[in-house]
Amino acid sequence: MSSYATLPDLILEPLVKHALMEDLGTYGDITTRAVIPAGVKYKARLNAREEGVVSGMQIAAIAFRLIDPALRITALKQDGDAIAKGDTLMEIDGAAASILSAERVALNFAGRLSGIATKTHGFVQQTKGHKARITCTRKTTPGLRIVEKQAVLHGGGFNHRFSLSDAILIKDNHIAAAGGVRAVLEATKAHASHMVRVEIEVDRLDQLQEVLETGGADVVLLDNMDTTTLRQAVAITGGRLVLEASGNMTLDRVAEVAATGVDYISSGALTHSAQTLDLGLDF
Template sequence: MTYASLPDIVLEPIIRNALMEDLGTYGDVTTRAVIPPATTYDAAINAREPGVVSGLQVARIAFGLVDPALEIEALAEDGATVRPGDTLMRIRGKAASILSGERVALNFAGRLSGIATMTAAFVKETEGTDTRITCTRKTTPGLRVVEKLAVLHGGGFNHRYSLSDAILIKDNHIAAAGGIRAVLEASRAVASHMMTVEIEVDTLDQLAEVLEIGGANAVLLDNMDTPTLAEAVKLTAGRVPLEASGNMRLDRIAEVAATGVDYISSGALTHSVRTLDLGLDF
């Protein structure tokens, strides 16, 4: 299976910034003090618990930026399921270079694997339905591109990347603009044929109004309980895709997917994950 990736040049600025943060103004003073410059070693990134791995591409780039002469061998792909003890990557070359890139590589790979692992757990709860799991913009500032990539590695889908991707009308837009009809008509007046318009509703009455007016490509059902979501699916009858959002915990996903909503979006996929335990061993 081929998993999602991005060109290295897209990821390099993010990783370079992280390396600069870690190396500081004077580099790795510990390594420079205790490791003779000519010392070489073989190292491996190993999984210490089960999960879905992500961030191996990022780790490879990190080591390569520190020292292009390092030999890096990937033994697993981003998106693969791993078990404790699995070796994911081997790095050979100067010990000082490996040690200087270690923490940045593991910080990325551990966090991104945590996102992929949680996403995979959410996706598993939708088995037997057509519901797709998506992330949100609740990402770590500066790391959105890699965190959304990790969601793909976990089998999920991406919501919009930025405010410029699509028109998503939230409750505050509706309040400030004068109501549902006003925001829908204004949006359709400026949206190109390539621009999707989604609108958030909190009640079935609001959903009925949106369906009557028309003009939305999708409707976000915000903070509805499961019976109300089921009623929303019946009311819509397939006329527009429905996205359930708000309080979408892992223990709710199966019952929400069973209502027939098209998408479930959850900020928890990126803002509430636990880092997967990966280690670099010499």
């Protein structure tokens, strides 16, 4: 696991606290209080029921510790590790009641985020031999963007904007409302800070040519172009700007898009369509 894909617990704790409070409701875990005698100790194992790339181990550990700081947690796999069916990812030793009360929140985070990491890894594998990097978008679950984007990193991908304030990204509706490519780029040059990078979306080669002639952009998003047109866009640009291909980026298409020579391939599906990885907690 790379250090840049690890966040301080302090940042993640509010998200986990919110999820635990939602799950505990107004009166806590009444099932566990009813059936588990006080003082019962157990060792639980968080196990993989299918192969993939793990993410959310840090968050799962936070969930258990917030319920009971006395629980002993042993991480056997780290975020970003490849896992096989049957692998034990974490052991949790201590009060059975505490483990049971944190179980669902820990599994919800770990399964969801491992699904994103696994899907991202599949995309990244298709870019081998090419310079293209796989990146996510802002199509994330409201309130969970930071951890879903972290899961993309665990899968070997890269992050796009975290918020509207990170960079200027001029999309088709901006262009239409502002009066065209040249008009929107001229407005950007007049108002943007020198510290802010500018990306503009185009869906035709004549728009790309206008961007190159006008200047003012650092990155061009090539939206919904077929593979032949993407290859032409790379040739026209000649390395003068960073090129990002986006739109209809399915797993079976990524390799041919990477071969066109684009710098980035972005896909909202990494976060909005990832299937939860099957993980379970066993006593």
